[in-house]
Amino acid sequence: LKDIYRGSFLRNLDRIFFYKGKHFLTEEDFKDSEKSEKFDTAEYAKLLGTLQLEKALDCLDVYVDNAISRHSLGEMELKTLVQNAWYRMISILEDEGLNADDLSYLKRDCLVKIYACPYAEDFKRLFHVMEADFRSLVRKYKIDSQSDIIKNILGYIDKHYNEQLTLSSLAKQFNFSYSYLSSYFRSHSAEGFSEYLNKVRIFHAAELLRKGTSAISDVCGAVGYMDQSYFTRVFKKSVGITPREYRRKYRR
Template sequence: MSEYCKILIVDDEFIMRQGIKHMLDWEQEGFQIIGEASSCQEALEIIETNIPHIIISDIVMPQVDGIEFTKIVQEKYPQIQIVILSSYSDFEYVRSSFQNGAVDYVLKPSLKPLDFLDTLKKIAKKISSVDLPSKSAVNIDNLLNRLILGYDIDFEHLNKLFINPCFCIFGINAKKVYPNYEERQKLLSSLISEIDLQDFKEEVTQVTNIENDMIVLIINFKRENYTNVENKLIKISNDVASKFREAFFGLSKEFYNIENIKEIYETDFLLLTQQYFYNKNINLLSSKSLKKAPEIEKFNFKGFSELVSILKIPKAFEMLTEYINKVINNKALTEFELKTLIQNCFYNVISTLEYLNSDGISSNSLKRECFDKIDSSKYAEDLMEAYQEILDLFNKIIDKQESNINSHMLNKIIQYIYDHYDEQLTLSYVSKLFNFNYYYLSSYFSSHNEEGFNEFLNKIRIKKACEFLQKDIPISDISSMVGYSDQSYFSKVFKKFTGVTPSNFRKNSIKGLS
């Protein structure tokens, strides 16, 4: 007979998984939570190595839903009992899940611990290999797990166990090291074996598993034994890293009350595991060796977007590259923050190139390639290599699309002149506005248009003045309305373009209407 009835929880919501895992002291009731999965694929990987008696599965999940998952499990593992979690609106789904082998369902909005326990006990009694004990001993691992995750517990058993004044947390985020479940399990098994090989006779130790992938070792020791404890942990990390090259361990600072373990876990230990990204070829990082990252200013995304919008894309990338190098040198952002920033910038550029209708650019495939390269970068060094590869790709695209880009830029400048002809526009002002060198813009404008900047501006103004002169508006007002502060200069320019003065143009227009 099995000592426990083994349960696997499958739900894409972390809070829901944790709520089920800690709603009861399962092992006291004869059940054991053997794992949690956020997707059906992850659940199937767990089942291959540790077959549960019961699966508690959400019915609505991304990619493969609970109905399809139930069908897959029942075809391969018909002995597994499946309980479906659903909301009130999912009843038609629930009915389909029964047709595919589910044995019961529970409504999430009305989920009550004791009623849920009663449902599972009824199912367990039908499993021949399970004989639920009346009550099991207190499980310290479960107590610590609940404490670390913020659930209320009775400290009586922990206070009796941990008799030394000092504590520290040592452990690893296996999911960060290996995305493959089977590889993670090999790594964690190796870690447990190495811990068992160490002589912790003078210390009190307890291993606990957080969310399948985070294994932590809580060490309770005398203050004078810290160096000895640290040396043992260094040996463990070195021995595991000799078999799993990318293994990365964190060692928290000392603390002096087991009740503080949640705070240390969240604000110290988890911070260490996030530093994996910046510490290639290092297998152990401790709080005392971790330097506090200096605060740096936020990236000027508005300035980056403005450069991209006027197609100064290489200049925008110079700005981004400088900021990324600063972040990596100072380890100033988390991996997620840095990758998100880069992906947002790339998305901005791709959308702009897409707007130009650039030939040969498949925006979806380009976005996918950029995002995949960034996401798959394990270390800061890898990220910079991927980033440079993407920059090279963009440079090639920009070189090929130079004519489109130039045409687009000229259109933007011309449109701006049409929209702002009544203002005191100068070539110097427009060059600064569009971030162009004054002399370059003068040459650029002349080479892409029939006339230079000033002549083009005057042509637009005089054309507008002609429209106004056919209305009952004083000529002095029309002069300022089209951007000329000096009426005599306006008349001079007007005669140059039309061959007549503004007043004669108006008289001729009136005669033509008579």
């Protein structure tokens, strides 16, 4: 009896979490548990870092629903995972300047209500309520990696990449201060202004090299670069080979 207690009984004790209303369980009841893949914390962090918050919520939602339906995580393991995920999202929302009052109840629920849920059914219900609250805040404050402002900025760069664009000229175009636009661009785009502009220019340069016969110096000027040696360095860094090598390899 002692061996059974120390073995399968203790090992499956927290699985009672999944059997609300069932007072008598046998070892057979626990054989339907499936081993769960680990939650992809790296992908979740990436989505948070690029402000793709609703996608991050989708990612967590799918994982939690699967873990509960398959009984693949123990009670404390599941609760701790969700609490940590919520806290990371709250931290992002704080960085975005959300009203502290809007976040206080979420912090409280993370700390108290999650661990107070006695069964998976109750936990799942609370999880989806909190998830809806997070989504509501994201939409209320329009926190989006591709908000209208950044969409307009990126769209302008896409249309005017061949001009002498600078962060200063872009700030003037959109009536922002230089420092504000620099900070805004970094926080709402996966790359900085220079990186994005170079990416767009190199994309169009590669297209011209594949399809056209213009001299490389002309291609350089056509996509907005004044210095051919700089263009060559940027192109090679992005593509892995020089413009001349690229043309020989991919020209149609």
